[in-house]
Amino acid sequence: MSTPIILDCDPGIDDALAIAFAHGHPGIDLVGITTVAGNVGLAQTTANALAVCEFIGAAGTPVTAGCAGPLLRPALDARQVHGEGGLGGAMLPPPAAGPAAGHAVDYIIDTAGAARGEITLVATGPLTNIALAVRREPRLAQWVREFVIMGGSAGRGNTTPAAEYNMWADPEAAAVAFGAGWTVVMLGLDVTLRTGAGPAVLERMRELGPLGAELLLPALGQYRSVREPGGPAVHDVCAVAWVAAPKLFGLVPARVQVETVGQLTSGMTVTDFEAPGEARGNALVAMDIDADGFWELTLAAYRRVAQAMPG
Numbered sequence: 001m002s003t004p005i006i007l008d009c010d011p012g013i014d015d016a017l018a019i020a021f022a023h024g025h026p027g028i029d030l031v032g033i034t035t036v037a038g039n040v041g042l043a044q045t046t047a048n049a050l051a052v053c054e055f056i057g058a059a060g061t062p063v064t065a066g067c068a069g070p071l072l073r074p075a076l077d078a079r080q081v082h083g084e085g086g087l088g089g090a091m092l093p094p095p096a097a098g099p100a101a102g103h104a105v106d107y108i109i110d111t112a113g114a115a116r117g118e119i120t121l122v123a124t125g126p127l128t129n130i131a132l133a134v135r136r137e138p139r140l141a142q143w144v145r146e147f148v149i150m151g152g153s154a155g156r157g158n159t160t161p162a163a164e165y166n167m168w169a170d171p172e173a174a175a176v177a178f179g180a181g182w183t184v185v186m187l188g189l190d191v192t193l194r195t196g197a198g199p200a201v202l203e204r205m206r207e208l209g210p211l212g213a214e215l216l217l218p219a220l221g222q223y224r225s226v227r228e229p230g231g232p233a234v235h236d237v238c239a240v241a242w243v244a245a246p247k248l249f250g251l252v253p254a255r256v257q258v259e260t261v262g263q264l265t266s267g268m269t270v271t272d273f274e275a276p277g278e279a280r281g282n283a284l285v286a287m288d289i290d291a292d293g294f295w296e297l298t299l300a301a302y303r304r305v306a307q308a309m310p311g
Helices: 013-024 042-056 104-114 128-136 165-169 171-178 199-205 209-221 237-244 291-308
Strands: 003-009 028-035 063-065 120-123 146-150 184-187 249-258 269-272 283-289
Touching (some): 003 013, 003 104, 003 237, 013 209, 013 237, 013 291, 028 042, 028 104, 028 237, 042 063, 042 209, 063 104, 104 128, 120 128, 146 237, 165 171, 184 237, 184 249, 199 291, 237 291
Parallel strands (some): 028 063, 120 146, 146 184, 184 283
Antiparallel strands (some): 249 269
16 A cells, blocks of 8 residues: 655755655655745746656646745755756756646645545655644644655754755754654655765666656766765655655654754754653654665666656
8 A cells, every 4th residue: 555645845856856756666655746945946846846747757746836935034045956957967848737726835734634644744855835834734743644854964964064955944944843743754864875876876777768868867967966975865765765665764763953043053953862751752863774775665666667658
């Protein structure tokens, strides 16, 4: 039986790869995508989500646009990492369809409310849509089955020494999300940096026809992220992979608070693994990953997508 998910994202190279994974894995039902400004502006993240869906054969997946900027701060994108168009070197055809009517915040609330206890909410961008949704409808924290994010770190940052990009881009929203009353499953840099697409992985992607040649390889080829020895890391895929195969990850209970006022630490996810009593337990933080198992799972999902695509 597949797990229905809403994917809140800001495509973005690794978001695009997460969409492809979600579409290709038989244990996931991608019921909807919501977009937020982040890696590039909202109009571009929305167009990218639509273009990826149409390219991979998921054109029926509704894409609903959300927030065009952070709660309180100026928008700061990551074009220097993802390229001007947001998808690195991938040049997909422009989408034929536009986004669904309405706003992402309403879509998240309405969809989760109509299927209480069933929807897993996965967020791979700044948490602006999530924060506004849970503020507007606090019961959302009880309505969703799980809340899973790619973001944060118990150690190093990747945008500043202290902060990972999704937390840094809207720390006030992240603070609201971590304080909403649910248990946040946090797939942060502690594990995502171990998912480098090295030469062996790239070689297997070359066997995936147009999916590999027109999306995966050109996107990763111009992914100007922090370069790890193992190749460009596919951070956002980890959040969706956890839904499909949680045993690939080692999670540790923790109390996570997001720094919003520090001059040098804004966006830092302050992670306390020793918090006593009731202070413990607003998050499960991934600290270990079976990287080989992750890539076997991911490439198998991409293979299913490739086999269903024309050409």
